[in-house]
Amino acid sequence: MTDLTKLTLADALDGLKAKKFSSREITQDFIQTIEGSRILNAYVVETPDKALEMADKADARLAKGEGGRLEGAPIGVKDLYCTKGVRTTACSNILGEFTPTYESTVTQNLWDEGAVMLGKLNMDEFAMGSSNETSRFGPPINPWRRKGDNAGLTPGGSSGGSASAVSGDLCLAATASDTGGSIRQPASFTGTVGIKPTYGRASRWGMVAFASSLDQAGPIAKTVEDSAILLDVMCSHDPKDSTSLNVEKPDWRADVSKGVKGMRIGIPKEYRMDGMSKEIDALWNQGIEWLKAAGAEIIDISLPHTKYALPAYYIVAPAEASSNLARYDGMRYGTRVAGENLTETYEDTRANGFGREVQRRLMIGTYVLSSGYYDAYYLRAQKVRTKILNDFVDAFESCDAILTPTCPSPAFAFGEKSGDPVEMYLNDVFTVTTNLAGLPGISVPAGLSADGLPLGLQVIGKALDESACFRVGGELERAAGFVARPEKWW
Template identity: 75%
Template sequence: MSDLTKLTLKAVLDGLKARDFSSEEITRAFATNIEAANPALNAYVVQTTDKALDMARASDARLAKGEGGALEGAPLGIKDLFCTDGVQTTAGSNMLKGFVPPYESTVTANLWADGAVMLGKLNMDEFAMGSSNETSAFGPVRNPWKSKTSNAELTPGGSSGGSASAVAGDLCLAATASDTGGSIRQPAAFTGTVGIKPTYGRASRFGMVAFASSLDQAGPITKTVEDAAILLRSMCSFDPKDSTSLDVETPDWTASLGKGVKGLRIGVPREYVVDGMPAEIQALWDKGVEWLKAAGAEIVEISLPHTKYALPAYYIIAPAEASSNLARYDGMRFGHRATGAKSLTDLYETSRAEGFGTEVQRRLTIGAYVLSAGFYDAYYVRALKVRRRIAQDFDAVWDKVDAILTPSTPSAAFALGDKEIDPIQMYLNDIFTVTANLAGLPGISVPAGVDSGGLPLGLQVIGKALDEATVFQVADVLEQSAGFVAKPERWW
């Protein structure tokens, strides 16, 4: 076996069952990769090598007896948003530095029950607020990809930048991530990986550090569509500890792969053609349409008229929920406590000023403003009404189409520092992804091509609520048609 860390999750699971190699062997290989690459990529904030090797040996013992779960022996990376029993969890913030949870998130508990191995905790934008992984208290993550036309360090996207960078750089087989406005799909598109946000409520939010509770949803970033189907099944479950968890069966989504799209109707929303969209993005979208048409799908032009209001609505609702969720981090109840405060008010103010970074402070300020007595109706209530209209737009097209095809992002990965000075430019990165969060729908990003600089570009498939099966079906055809095999050239 040449390089185990380059294998897909499916290939590793098959190889482990066939005893071609051991979990300890591949775990050591990943640990070696992390040691070599992490100083440059900064994907991991905590490495749990000893714990991983213990878990790997336990998996090998189970596999030797012919036992083991669906992910037995597979080494994964965990976004630093998921609480892990006995392992530091910070959500990329100084506010939670040093916090070691005494309990496990439901998603990670599911993974360990299925036999997965934890390599460590992955870097992320602070409290998942960001689109470039530059707001992390641990410093920015770097994309393993570089443009052929420049030596600039590129963002892997955000907030799940560490997850995307680690998967693309072969620092884990696959990774957990979370998506509030595109934080799985945008990093996947920027790194040539696959990322799916399932239907809201599919995966439990218990033990995930909250950003915006009505939008947050866990999902995987993987190397292939098949790997995403495998990992998502283990991540999802009904959980009475999460009041928004859906009491529905978790299907075997790998059964959707290979079915093709003959007879399916694929919607192409005219509102997703935005001013200033690069010609390469439009060309890739057109190519995606042609691939699906050639595979037997019917292409239907549709209208989602309230799309243009999605970003403004999102950037009112998400900060409002964040200001409520993060109010608990005040130095008294939870989080960093400032020293030398002269009064209770001083303690609150100083603790939050020291604990939260600039972007989090910006969003908390916006959230507090739109929830304040004089502006609640004018901003927050109106944004909720717009959200309802966006959901109704989708409801109105599902009798005409089975899934929707759009670009994943308005550009390829940009250089670190490029958009930092202009928050609006940064927020525009979510233009194609936020609608799925606002409507609670499943969405997947599949790598489908490269730009003129050789950087990966993704196509997004959005499906009906709880119809991840069709999303995977369409994504599988896009993956086969695109034949995307490009890999980043090692520079670290």
């Protein structure tokens, strides 16, 4: 591993502009590091030739004093984003070797600003999972290990490949997506920073859909500043996405250093849950003290419908998934398993193409949307969702941002929770509320567990107030001084 791969995105961009090194040099270093780190299984498609071609073009622009905001910076792309001419499967067998003929809006934004694509990153199949154990390519491995233990740990899900790659210095930063915590939970598990912006900030066009009213694009990066740089490029208004918001973007990078003096930070009593580990609780209290010392006012708030968030989420998300994934029938693209007739072809294709977790959620979703159950489940869940949003609206009358833990535990070993879907779903207990309410949330690494694993704190902002997330996130980052790195074993 070379020193160039250890740079932050901000430092790499400064170095490229100052011509301290070329895009080809840093790209080659990343390519070599990726080749030597395949045991992490972070990448499912490597694109070294494409990366070097893009790097050379970036160097030509930089030589003329031109270039975009990410000129020459090598990044990784979650396998959920359609990339023209590069296989995109959402890590599912049912998409076979599908190679898009078009580019997603988010990745096009990145290439337009000069970013370099290193490859496609591993993920849970169709983004359904909290541990990245449902990928057709096998799970990516967390670069972190427990003290004195060689057990492979999950990097979280569904954006596990993105988190593993950023944490293991296999890219400067990565695109990810968040439907119920799939950016923030992996960030917490790997000592990285992840932000889910307000629903509608980033276009969903060209992203493989899971649950359309919950999915949102965002970055995983090494620092809060890096996440602000990448998010600014990823977000844009897009007429091709009917839910895309045509709103101004503040200078998020500048917000990172503004501090929290005068801000009111809400602490929801409902997030102090039974069974939460003492070290997570202690870290949360430490975060409160850090913000208080920096001049913030701490306010106790209530989000009374929090306990209904997970049940509502696991009705709404599977329902939307069953609708979205109905398009995978083996007829137009992807895998086809031939049967004796059309119905059998549909059945065999979907039975063989979808993994067990996806099948489980599709069955749940189809059930709650079926005649006789739609009102009892889906409509009721949507009403609960409105209640959860109203809780946040009421809470934000007395505070500017909300501080919570990101996850109820540090990273766990493969197989520890996958046998019990309910226990696995509980990993999203602190993160799903922001998706249901469409709010921005950021996870910042703030400490280590007794086993030496990263722990994150989450900041939730008002709708379209990512600035508050970056201000509080930046303050937590400075106060925590988190510089721990995984010991290289791979």
